[in-house]
Amino acid sequence: MKIRYVVKQILIAGILTLSLAVNASVFADEDEEGERHERHEKHEKGGRHKGAGRVAIAENAIYKSECSSCHFLYPPEFLPKRSWEALMKGSDRHFGENLALDEKTGKEILSYLIESPAERGSSEWAGKILKSIGSATPLRITEVPYILKEHRKIKPDVFKRKSIGSFSNCGACHTGAAQGDFEEDSVSIPKQ
Numbered sequence: 001m002k003i004r005y006v007v008k009q010i011l012i013a014g015i016l017t018l019s020l021a022v023n024a025s026v027f028a029d030e031d032e033e034g035e036r037h038e039r040h041e042k043h044e045k046g047g048r049h050k051g052a053g054r055v056a057i058a059e060n061a062i063y064k065s066e067c068s069s070c071h072f073l074y075p076p077e078f079l080p081k082r083s084w085e086a087l088m089k090g091s092d093r094h095f096g097e098n099l100a101l102d103e104k105t106g107k108e109i110l111s112y113l114i115e116s117p118a119e120r121g122s123s124e125w126a127g128k129i130l131k132s133i134g135s136a137t138p139l140r141i142t143e144v145p146y147i148l149k150e151h152r153k154i155k156p157d158v159f160k161r162k163s164i165g166s167f168s169n170c171g172a173c174h175t176g177a178a179q180g181d182f183e184e185d186s187v188s189i190p191k192q
């Protein structure tokens with residue numbers, strides 16, 4: 001795990017240096033340039049490891065039946081293990097709802113969720129999520145600094161549109177979310 005991380009960092013550093021050299025003559029503001037680097041890095045990676053731009057989709061039957069009736073079925077790799085543990089421990093006071101799970105069901109869901117949390121996620125986002133939260137234990141994906149940063153340009157009013165409702169409703173804009181696809185190319189924000 002550690003070695004893989006180091007190799008990844010070296011790879012990223014290499015790609016960034018390369019694109020810096022390529023872009024050096026282009027005049028752009030810092031933010032734009034940063035985003036271009038990100039995109040560049042992603043394409044390079046996508047070419048090398050197929051599927052890195054997708055998250056594993058939730059295939060667990062109990063997780064599906066107990067956790068998708070009120071909202072989008074969140075990918076386990078969007079939160080670290082400790083967050084899922086905290087969420088399941090508080091399932092009787094879940095954002096104002098009592099999920100009323102019996103002990104066995106709760107345990108089964110938790111053991112599924114922590115099979116592949118952010119620490120073990122295969123997507124590029126899992127690592128970025130983990131790194132951005134440091135030692136915190138967010139109870140929401142929508143509170144993760146990396147996720148907030150990626151959505152900073154969306155005005156609060158947009159989330160309130162009828163077909164969206166809230167930031168937590170990932171699938172409203174990420175049209176491939178149910179297939180684990182959160183790539184920029186698949187984003188389409190509903191007009192109302």
Ligand code: HEC
Pocket residue numbers: 066067068069070071074087091094095097099109139140141142143166167168
């Ligand atoms: C009875 C309805 C209900 C059920 C069933 C339910 N949730 Fe939730 N959940 C909510 C509400 C309400 C919120 C807050 C959503 C909001 O603020 O828009 C929420 C939010 C969340 C969030 C944070 C979303 C974000 O903003 O990032 C996670 C993670 C989550 N639920 C996981 C689960 C899991 C795991 C289960 C199954 C054990 C589950 N939920 C079942 C009602 C429910």
Ligand code: HEC
Pocket residue numbers: 078125141142147150151154158159164166167168169170171172173174182183184187189
């Ligand atoms: C109102 C629409 C909307 C909602 C709701 C939304 N997103 Fe996004 N998301 C976007 C947009 C727009 C981007 C930026 C795409 C770009 O950079 O061109 C984005 C970017 C992302 C990215 C980064 C993609 C990349 O590689 O650059 C991730 C990961 C992501 N969203 C996850 C989520 C998750 C998880 C949720 C739900 C908790 C969510 N989003 C809810 C619109 C939305």
